[in-house]
Amino acid sequence: MNPDASLIFPQAFRWGTATSSYQVEGNLTNNDWWLAAQEGGYIYHDQSAGLACDWWNRAEEDFDRMADLGLNAHRLSIEWSRVEPKPGVWDEAAIARYREMIQGLVDRGIEPMITLHHFTNPLWMVERGGWENPEAVDWFASYAHKIVSALGDLTPMWCTINEPMVMIGQTYALGRWRPGKRDLNAAIRAGVNIARAHGAAYHIIHDQVEKAFVGFAKHMIIWEPHRLWMPNDWVAAWLVRLLFNRLFLSSVIDGVLRVPGRRAIRIPEVRNTVDWLGVNYYQRYRIRTKLFGGRAMFMELGTRPGILKGPGDWGEIHPPGLSLTLRHLWNKYRLPLIITENGIPDQADEHRPGFIVTHLHELWRTMQEEIPVYGYYFWSLVDNFEWTEGYDPAFSFGLFEVDFETQERQMRPSGELYKAICEAGGLTPAIVAEHTPALLPAVFGSVRA
Ligand code: FCB
Numbered sequence: 001m002n003p004d005a006s007l008i009f010p011q012a013f014r015w016g017t018a019t020s021s022y023q024v025e026g027n028l029t030n031n032d033w034w035l036a037a038q039e040g041g042y043i044y045h046d047q048s049a050g051l052a053c054d055w056w057n058r059a060e061e062d063f064d065r066m067a068d069l070g071l072n073a074h075r076l077s078i079e080w081s082r083v084e085p086k087p088g089v090w091d092e093a094a095i096a097r098y099r100e101m102i103q104g105l106v107d108r109g110i111e112p113m114i115t116l117h118h119f120t121n122p123l124w125m126v127e128r129g130g131w132e133n134p135e136a137v138d139w140f141a142s143y144a145h146k147i148v149s150a151l152g153d154l155t156p157m158w159c160t161i162n163e164p165m166v167m168i169g170q171t172y173a174l175g176r177w178r179p180g181k182r183d184l185n186a187a188i189r190a191g192v193n194i195a196r197a198h199g200a201a202y203h204i205i206h207d208q209v210e211k212a213f214v215g216f217a218k219h220m221i222i223w224e225p226h227r228l229w230m231p232n233d234w235v236a237a238w239l240v241r242l243l244f245n246r247l248f249l250s251s252v253i254d255g256v257l258r259v260p261g262r263r264a265i266r267i268p269e270v271r272n273t274v275d276w277l278g279v280n281y282y283q284r285y286r287i288r289t290k291l292f293g294g295r296a297m298f299m300e301l302g303t304r305p306g307i308l309k310g311p312g313d314w315g316e317i318h319p320p321g322l323s324l325t326l327r328h329l330w331n332k333y334r335l336p337l338i339i340t341e342n343g344i345p346d347q348a349d350e351h352r353p354g355f356i357v358t359h360l361h362e363l364w365r366t367m368q369e370e371i372p373v374y375g376y377y378f379w380s381l382v383d384n385f386e387w388t389e390g391y392d393p394a395f396s397f398g399l400f401e402v403d404f405e406t407q408e409r410q411m412r413p414s415g416e417l418y419k420a421i422c423e424a425g426g427l428t429p430a431i432v433a434e435h436t437p438a439l440l441p442a443v444f445g446s447v448r449a
Pocket residue numbers: 020023162163166219280341379386387397
C-alpha cells in the first residue's frame with residue numbers, strides 16, 4: 001500500500017446531499033401521498049409525512065449543517081401541491097419562501113439543484129385523472145414555467161422529474177402506490193404523458209435560464225438472475241432490465257417509447273431533452289421466476305445468504321453495480337452523468353460508513369476511465385419520511401439522525417466521515433484508516449501513486 005495515494009476528485013466536483021419536498025418540509029396535506037395515508041393500505045402504519053423535518057420553518061438550520069459538512073451542492077424539490085393549490089392559482093408566499101430557501105443555499109456556497117417533481121401530485125391533479133390525462137402535460141408545463149421564472153436566476157441546475165419509471169411502475173403497473181392500478185395500458189398512457197411533461201419542462205427551463213443544465217433522475221438497479229442455471233431467470237432479468245432501466249430513459253433520448261410486444265409510440269418532441277443523466281443507485285436484485293405464481297406474480301426477488309442486504313424488500317448492497325451502471329450509461333448514451341442519489345437504510349449507522357467509502361471508491365475508479373461524472377448527492381442529509389415505509393426506523397437514511405418528537409438532530413459517524421471526504425475532496429488513506437480501517441487494503445492496496 002502506498003500511504004501517499006489519495007483518491008482525489010476534480011476541483012469542480014459537486015459534493016452534495018439530496019432531499020425532496022414531501023419527505024422533509026412538513027404540513028403538506030394537498031397531495032396524493034397525504035391522501036394515501038388517509039385512505040389507508042399503502043403506507044407503513046398509514047402514516048403521512050406530518051411535520052417531517054419541519055423544513056418549511058427550519059430548513060436553514062439544516063443548510064448550516066450542510067455548510068459545516070463542507071458541501072458545495074444540494075438537490076431539493078419544489079412541492080407542486082403547495083405552490084399551485086388549485087389549478088392556475090399560485091401561492092406567491094410559498095414561492096417567496098422557496099426563493100428564500102434557495103437563496104439561503106446560494107449564500108452558503110451550496111449550489112442548489114432544483115427538482116420540479118419528486119413523486120407527489122396535487123390533489124386537484126389526481127382528481128382529474130393524474131398522469132393518465134394527456135392534459136397533465138400542460139398542467140405540468142404551466143407549473144414549470146411559473147417556478148422557473150421565479151427561481152431560474154438562482155441556479156443553472158435543474159432536474160425535471162424524479163424516477164419516472166418508479167412512479168409509473170409502482171402506481172400503474174404494480175399497484176403499490178395510490179391509486180394502486182395494475183394496468184399496463186394505464187402505465188403506458190402515464191409514461192407517455194410523463195415523458196412529454198419532462199420534454200416540455202426541459203425546453204421551458206432552457207428558454208428562461210441562461211446556461212441551464214437540465215436532466216432527470218433515473219433509478220438504476222442491477223438486475224440479475226437468481227439461479228444461474230435457470231434460463232427463465234435470465235430471461236426475466238433481461239426483461240426487467242429493459243423495462244425498468246432502459247424504457248423511459250431511451251424514450252427521452254430517441255423520442256420513441258418501445259414497450260416490448262407493443263407498437264412503438266413516437267414522441268418526437270421529447271427527443272434529446274437531457275443534458276445530463278441523473279443516476280439514483282442503491283442496490284442489486286436477483287430475479288427468480290415462478291411457474292405457478294399467477295399473472296402479476298410470475299417472478300419474485302431472491303437473495304443470497306452472506307451478502308449484505310437492506311431491510312424488508314430492500315435489495316443487496318453492491319458497490320460495483322455503481323461503476324457498471326455508469327459505464328453502461330456512458331457507453332450507450334455519451335451524456336454527462338451525475339449521481340443524484342446514493343444511500344442506505346441503516347438506522348444504527350453500522351454499514352453506512354463502509355457504504356460511502358466503497359461506492360466512492362467505485363466512482364473514483366470509473367472516473368479514471370474518462371467517464372464524466374459531475375457530482376455525487378448522498379441520500380440523505382437527515383432521516384425523513386420514506387414513502388411506503390413511512391417512518392419505519394429501519395428505513396433511516398440520514399447522515400443526521402432525527403428525533404421526530406423534538407426535531408433534534410444528531411450527527412451519525414457517517415456524517416463525520418462525509419465531512420472529512422468533502423473537505424479533502426476525496427478519499428485519503430488517513431480518512432479511511434480513521435473511519436473504516438477494514439477497508440484500507442481494498443481501497444488503497446491497488447493504487448499506485
Ligand atoms: C429513492 C427516492 C427518494 C428516497 C430514496 C431512498 O427512490 O427517489 O425519495 O426515498 O429512494
